[in-house]
Amino acid sequence: MTTEWWRGAAIYQIYPRSFADANGDGVGDLRGITTHLEHVASLGVDAIWISPFYTSPMADFGYDVADYCDIDPVFGTLADFDALVARAHALGLRVITDQVWSHTSDQHPWFTQSRASRDGDKADWYVWADAKPDGTPPNNWQSVFGGAAWTWDARRGQYYLHTFLKEQPQLNIRHPAVQDALLAVGRFWLDRGVDGFRLDAINHGMGAADLADNPPAPPSDRPRTRSFDFQTKTHSQDQPDMLPFVERIRALTDGYDARFSVAEIGGGDNDAVRKAYTAPGRLETAYGFDFLYADRLTPELVHDALSQWPGAPGEGWPSWAFENHDAPRAVSRWALPADRDRFARAKIVLLAALRGNIFLYQGEELGLTQVAVPFEKLRDPEAIANWPLTLSRDGARTPMPWTVEAPGHGFTGGDEAWLPFGADHAAMAVTAQEADAASLLHWTRRALALRRAHPALRLGALRFIDAPPGVVAFERAHDGERLLCVVNLSPDPSRFAAGAAAPLLSHGVAGDAFDGYGALIARLA
Incomplete structure (x- = not known):
């Protein structure tokens, strides 16, 4: 396949x-x-x-x-x-x-039509709701950008929902x-x-x-x-x-x-x-x-x-x-x-x-x-x-x-x-x-280029390997190919025993010694 x-x-x-x-x-x-x-x-x-x-x-x-x-x-x-x-x-x-x-956008023709009337073809294309008896929004939902997620629209006499800006009214995807x-x-x-x-x-x-x-x-x-x-x-x-x-x-x-x-x-x-x-x-x-x-x-x-x-x-x-x-x-x-x-x-x-x-x-x-x-x-x-x-x-x-x-x-x-x-x-x-x-x-x-050339990196399973503090290590394997991936995520030097793995891409690595932010991808036997 x-x-x-x-x-x-x-x-x-x-x-x-x-x-x-x-x-x-x-x-x-x-x-x-x-x-x-x-x-x-x-x-x-x-x-x-x-x-x-x-x-x-x-x-x-x-x-x-x-x-x-x-x-x-x-x-x-x-x-x-x-x-x-x-x-x-x-x-x-x-x-x-x-x-x-x-x-x-609130300038989309769909919204222009929706806000014009409660009875039009697109009246229910956005999320509209009546105010609470005291005039406040229908619920307590908040906008990602801050403030209530509802804006009052006098033409409809209702609130409309907007998860983001008030200029971004929420579609009624139901x-x-x-x-x-x-x-x-x-x-x-x-x-x-x-x-x-x-x-x-x-x-x-x-x-x-x-x-x-x-x-x-x-x-x-x-x-x-x-x-x-x-x-x-x-x-x-x-x-x-x-x-x-x-x-x-x-x-x-x-x-x-x-x-x-x-x-x-x-x-x-x-x-x-x-x-x-x-x-x-x-x-x-x-x-x-x-x-x-x-x-x-x-x-x-x-x-x-x-x-x-x-x-x-x-x-x-x-x-x-x-x-x-x-x-x-x-x-x-x-x-x-x-x-x-x-x-x-x-x-x-x-x-x-x-x-x-x-x-x-x-x-x-x-x-x-x-x-x-x-x-x-x-x-x-x-x-x-x-x-x-x-x-x-x-x-x-x-x-x-x-x-x-x-x-x-x-x-x-x-x-x-x-x-x-x-x-x-x-x-x-x-x-x-x-x-x-x-x-x-x-x-x-x-x-x-290495990722594209090696199916183990594009498609392979991933298995984590024990590593010193600050170092992440895992194996990628697919269809008989096994690759070792080790990255020191610390600015301080560390050591990791890569054994007989053959380096394919290496930065700041000499044998088992990894510089701060040293990284290695190597082929395993």
Whole structure:
């Protein structure tokens, strides 16, 4: 049997506003992406995932969609998108698009019609509810971005639900017509040649039908910067009633050849939810936030996350990411400045060795750091609302440095980019690293090439091995091939007896001695 292309794939996330600007307006666009697809293909990834580029008023920079089947002019046209897909496919890259189906923009025609009357065709396409007798919202649910998850609408004389911004009203996915409309959107893009979907915040798509109050969260030593943090989301997300719609999504993609979907499953302890969404007949894979917001990368974290997905019969397929457009850059979270270069190499080795699909975020191959964007230049609505307690998402969304030369660093030919460049990013530019055979960019290519060449890394079982404190070690095995993977996640030297294993990729390792952040992948006899 032929293994599905996506199983064990490496997928590269592109945040289009910040990848490459072809028209000089300071905002990245589809033609800019197309121009730089050779760089992406050179990494050895299997696919790209492109964050939203649809028509949007940009209250949440594309995650508030006003037209699911058109391109926002800031990004280009449908013809530009078709050219992007054609170029990607010519380079051997699959194309995954973001589908934001839990909510729309408040400027979407569906919402305009829904709020106009309680009796119209789309009156029930969003989650509306009457006020309590005292005029307060229907329940205590809180928005992810802070404050009540309900906004009063005088035209309807009701509250509407929004899990995120008030400009992002929640769709009523319980309604069969809403499901049909969303599946028609999916069919539109599949017919255009996309290879699958990343389903944004899909487990937020349906709350409890009775709108019961959420209970308070138990005491915790973690800081609570938003009202959202004070509740356990028992009734506002992760509802099993969502799963029949998930099965309809899978039935849609199964009608096309070699398509693939990945669910973003937000929340804390979400392994059970991810397994439910990836059970037979549902989605191919899902990823959670095991690593994305962790303040430390430890062997215990790796063990706990991977052990939840041992490959039992009927179990879905996991996916992992260390960075994305919502999470702070990993090298800034997990290593001191003096250690970042060697840590970045160890991190890439670990990511390439994990069982499941892996996601790289644009600039991760360069070791880009989190940027401290000053308040007056913030664009992220969550960061502005919760300043200064919430770490800005903008700090991970700053433009890609393609060249060393200022001011546009190859990202834009205009006078100014939509977000500032990191002060240390020019030295990490693609052209600078291309010219340095010892750069992280070349190291990333080596790690991904090894993953692609060895089925044990893409498909194999994973078995953890006892290791000294600060070191994570495991074996990957498939079809007679056995590989040893050892990464020192500490800045301090350590020792691990690799025995007669033959090194395939090694950094900071001499025999049994591992430097701080030393890493090894070796073939076992």
